[in-house]
Amino acid sequence: MSIELPEAVERLRAHAWVTDAREGKAGAAAQGIVLALNAAGIAALHRMGRARLIEALQRDTGHADDAIVWRLRDTLPSATDAAQIDAWLHAPLPREPLLLDERQHDGNWTLALRVPLDLVYFPGHFPQAPVLPGAVQIDWALALAAPRLGTPQRCNVMEALKFQQLLRPGDRVELSLHHDTARHKLHFAYRYGDRAYSSGRLAWSAA
Structure with a gap:
């Protein structure tokens, strides 16, 4: 049985591929996760691709929910507030460097x-x-x-x-x-x- 999102986020923070993880709102009824990957996580992304990386993280944390919106970053400052997390989740995937x-x-x-x-x-x-x-x-x-x-x-x-x-x-x-x-x-x-x-x-x- 899938665990609740807050517990999944706590487990993500302890994952070998993750520096930090924060939950937020991706829309009126949608939830999301902003994830900061460390060097091992970025290497896994290179090796597996985005979809398989997320599948592996869901499997490892016990929270499988296809409705969750994911955003991947290489840094996530500790001072980042909830409004910024929500803004990242609302924003489309980037097209520019x-x-x-x-x-x-x-x-x-x-x-x-x-x-x-x-x-x-x-x-x-x-x-x-x-x-x-x-x-x-x-x-x-x-x-x-x-x-x-x-x-x-x-x-x-x-x-x-x-x-x-x-x-x-x-x-x-x-x-x-x-x-x-x-x-x-x-x-x-x-x-x-x-x-x-x-x-x-x-x-x-x-x-």
Whole structure:
């Protein structure tokens, strides 16, 4: 028999994959859980995917309820109040990266990003081994470059695309952006330290 939600949340807090867990309201009659995963939990997410991770947590805590809304995070500050928990539960799954820092030098931008654990694209790409799609990486580069470099948010041509390593939930990455104004091209590269994830040139007509 399934246990009540408050007891399940207490058990989640003691789980080997979890840093913290809080319950809240996801709607007029819906309940939800905001879960902060530790390094072991993020590794399990990489290995299993979101749905199987939640199934495993439900099984381990004895609370199986398909109506529960789950939100996954890598941090959950102790000072987070009930209103913020409810807001996270009400909000749709994120589509954008977390912007941690940004700097500009001689017209070149470098953005420190973190890939959200709960990114909306992961359940479909792929359900049991979440990977950030290449198309999303290109969309992010265009969207983040536009307000900083004045470049269009869409391109006509993609050149020299390289996808070298997988970007996974929770990964940190630096996105470098350079606008070649003479050739109407945006150069982008996702890297972290000596690890190269992807790069390419995105072009559009002069008009």
